[in-house]
Amino acid sequence: xxxxxFFEGGPYFMFPIFIMWLVVIFLAAKIAxxxxxxxxxxxxxxxxxxxxxxxGSITFLFGIFGQIIGFFQILDVIERxxxxxxxxxxxxxxxxxxxxxxxxxxxxxxxxxxxIYRNLLKK
Numbered sequence: 001x002x003x004x005x006f007f008e009g010g011p012y013f014m015f016p017i018f019i020m021w022l023v024v025i026f027l028a029a030k031i032a033x034x035x036x037x038x039x040x041x042x043x044x045x046x047x048x049x050x051x052x053x054x055x056g057s058i059t060f061l062f063g064i065f066g067q068i069i070g071f072f073q074i075l076d077v078i079e080r081x082x083x084x085x086x087x088x089x090x091x092x093x094x095x096x097x098x099x100x101x102x103x104x105x106x107x108x109x110x111x112x113x114x115x116i117y118r119n120l121l122k123k
Contacts, residue, residue: 009098013066017102020059024106027052028113035120042121049117056110063103070096 006014031045031052074092078084 005098005102008095009102010066010070010095013062013069013099014102016062017059017099017106020055020062021102021106024052024055024110024113027055028117031117035117045117046121049114049121052110052117053114056107056114059110060100060103060107063099063101066099067096070099 006018027048031048034040034045070092074089074096077092078089
C-alpha cells in the first residue's frame with residue numbers, strides 16, 4: 001500500500017517525505033543507543049532530538065506544499081476542460097491529500113519521540 005501511495009501521490013513529493021521518515025527513525029534509534037552507552041553526550045543528544053522535531057515539521061510543511069501544487073493542477077484542468085466529472089475532482093483531491101497525510105503522520109511520530117526524549121534528557 002505504501003508503494004501504491006508513493007507513485008499515486010507523486011514521487012517528487014513522496015520521495016523526500018519517505019526519506020525524512022527514514023531520517024527520523026534513524027535519529028530516534030541513535031538517541032536510544034547513545035543514551036544507554038557509557039560515553040553519552042547529553043547536549044549532542046538534545047541537538048539530535050531537536051532535529052527530529054524539525055524534520056517532522058518540515059516534512060508536514062512540504063506535504064502541504066505538495067497539496068497546494070496539486071490543487072493548482074486540479075484547477076488548471078477544470079479551467080481548461082470546462083465541465084469535469086465530480087468523481088475526477090474527488091480523485092484529484094484524494095491524491096493531493098496523500099503527501100499531507102504522510103507528512104502529518106511523521107509530524108505526530110516525531111513530536112511524540114521528541115517529547116519522550118526531551119523528558120528523558122532533562123538532566
